[in-house]
Amino acid sequence: MDAPTTTPADNGTSGGGGDWFAPRPELAQQDSPDAVLIRRTMAEVGPVADKVTSYFYALLFVRHPELRSLFPAAMDTQRDRLLKALLTAAEHIDNTEVLVAYLQNLGRGHGKYGTRAEHYPAVGECLIGALSRYASVWDAETEAAWVRTYTTISQVMIDAAASDELRAPAWWYAEVVSHELRTRDIAVVTVRPDQPYPFLAGQYTSLETPWWPRIWRHYSFASAPRSDGLLSFHVKAVPAGWVSNALVHRARPGDILRLGPPAGSMTVDHSTDSGLLCLGGGTGIAPIKALVEDVAERGERRPVEVFYGARSDHDLYDIDTMLRLQQSHPWLEVRPVVDRNGLIQLPDAIRSFGPWYEYDAYVSGPPGMIRSGVDVLRASGIPSARIRHDALEELVTAGG
Ligand SMILES: NC(=O)C1=CN([C@@H]2O[C@H](COP(=O)(O)OP(=O)(O)OC[C@H]3O[C@@H](n4cnc5c(N)ncnc54)[C@H](O)[C@@H]3O)[C@@H](O)[C@H]2O)C=CC1
Numbered sequence: 001m002d003a004p005t006t007t008p009a010d011n012g013t014s015g016g017g018g019d020w021f022a023p024r025p026e027l028a029q030q031d032s033p034d035a036v037l038i039r040r041t042m043a044e045v046g047p048v049a050d051k052v053t054s055y056f057y058a059l060l061f062v063r064h065p066e067l068r069s070l071f072p073a074a075m076d077t078q079r080d081r082l083l084k085a086l087l088t089a090a091e092h093i094d095n096t097e098v099l100v101a102y103l104q105n106l107g108r109g110h111g112k113y114g115t116r117a118e119h120y121p122a123v124g125e126c127l128i129g130a131l132s133r134y135a136s137v138w139d140a141e142t143e144a145a146w147v148r149t150y151t152t153i154s155q156v157m158i159d160a161a162a163s164d165e166l167r168a169p170a171w172w173y174a175e176v177v178s179h180e181l182r183t184r185d186i187a188v189v190t191v192r193p194d195q196p197y198p199f200l201a202g203q204y205t206s207l208e209t210p211w212w213p214r215i216w217r218h219y220s221f222a223s224a225p226r227s228d229g230l231l232s233f234h235v236k237a238v239p240a241g242w243v244s245n246a247l248v249h250r251a252r253p254g255d256i257l258r259l260g261p262p263a264g265s266m267t268v269d270h271s272t273d274s275g276l277l278c279l280g281g282g283t284g285i286a287p288i289k290a291l292v293e294d295v296a297e298r299g300e301r302r303p304v305e306v307f308y309g310a311r312s313d314h315d316l317y318d319i320d321t322m323l324r325l326q327q328s329h330p331w332l333e334v335r336p337v338v339d340r341n342g343l344i345q346l347p348d349a350i351r352s353f354g355p356w357y358e359y360d361a362y363v364s365g366p367p368g369m370i371r372s373g374v375d376v377l378r379a380s381g382i383p384s385a386r387i388r389h390d391a392l393e394e395l396v397t398a399g400g
Contacts, residue, residue, distance in 0.1 A: 035094045037145035042087060044135045053083050056130035064122045070114050072214040086127055089153045090146075100156055105263055107157030109206065111170025112216070112260040115161070120154035164261070171208075172197055172259045176251050177230065182317040185237040186283065187248040188222065190230050191257060199225060199262035201294035202287050202362070204390065206260035207233070209246045216260060217243040220364065220390070222286035224293035231259075234286040234318070266362055266388045268294050274360050275303035277382070279373045281346050281365025282310060285318050288364055292325055292332060301331050305353070309337040309346025309365065345369070347376040357381030363389040 174191035201224035206216040237248035280288035
């Protein structure tokens, strides 16, 4: 199961990185009775999160061996994703808007795994089995709160998946039509989906290669939707990244990949004409390029300022494309930012320009860069609600 998708910077799901059992005491005042019990359990099991996760999967596969084939053969990266997503959802049980958006997206993304409505009770039963074993207080009231919460969670996901099934396939096959190695470890991979693939510039998809079945990784679309229906991704092979290495070093034209549905809300708000301030670090430039194309296609003339960061000149693998776009569009400014021995990092560069408080901001790149980028943007006067980036939980696995 996926972790949260794109979130505005301030909704609380993406700021903290890995600590997924941490209670959120600042929300305690508005908590419903169920939320109080849910958070208490989460605080209690936090210190033994690993054990809870192992026990949860042990229960699931022993009691429901038929579900094993829905998960990858090697469970290392998957291991805490399902539980983490469920607990993230439970944590937001009182925040209907965030919860529903998050769960609908999760429900949609699950068709590609072969998840069906009847699997949800099995997962719920094992979730409760694992929590009840490790929580220090587990009484009838706590169990009832978890059952109610899980029922709400699964119902939203089931409904979203069902309504999506009527509109779109659970996954698309996509044939690699070109594979261009830009540096030793970065490739631009272009694919042709077997059916129309509707998405918005700035979104991402999940992708499975034929070499690692059932291992899905997230990649942002590197272009706005094109009239020929082709989709491009910028992929960097990372150490121990099975999918990324396969895509960079093995994929060739003719290979068939699978794509999940599009996700993410790092998209352009066309209802305003505010300027766009975009920070793209490394392959994080891909969705930024898509956003620029989107503004250009709409014929908008709002200012767009792109800061494109890389560790070295050589790593600015897409600078020619960005500079070409700049030449064609007077409203676009592209500024390459190369680290000087780590002294100046991408987010620092925006401090020398501005003012930015009237801009909408878009941040894309490694999780550390997104975190510090959001801090710098806030400090420069852009309200959190106008800073968009994909959820950090997604990016951690996106690296693989
Ligand atoms: N939608 C998104 O947010 C997307 C995110 N990505 C992610 O972007 C990453 C790209 O990796 P690489 O190309 O190896 O990037 P990289 O490690 O070479 O860094 C790129 C830029 O980010 C800056 N940076 C890195 N860590 C920083 C930190 N802690 N604080 C401030 N600045 C920092 C560097 O100074 C450099 O300018 C991957 O993790 C990938 O998952 C890729 C595509 C889309």
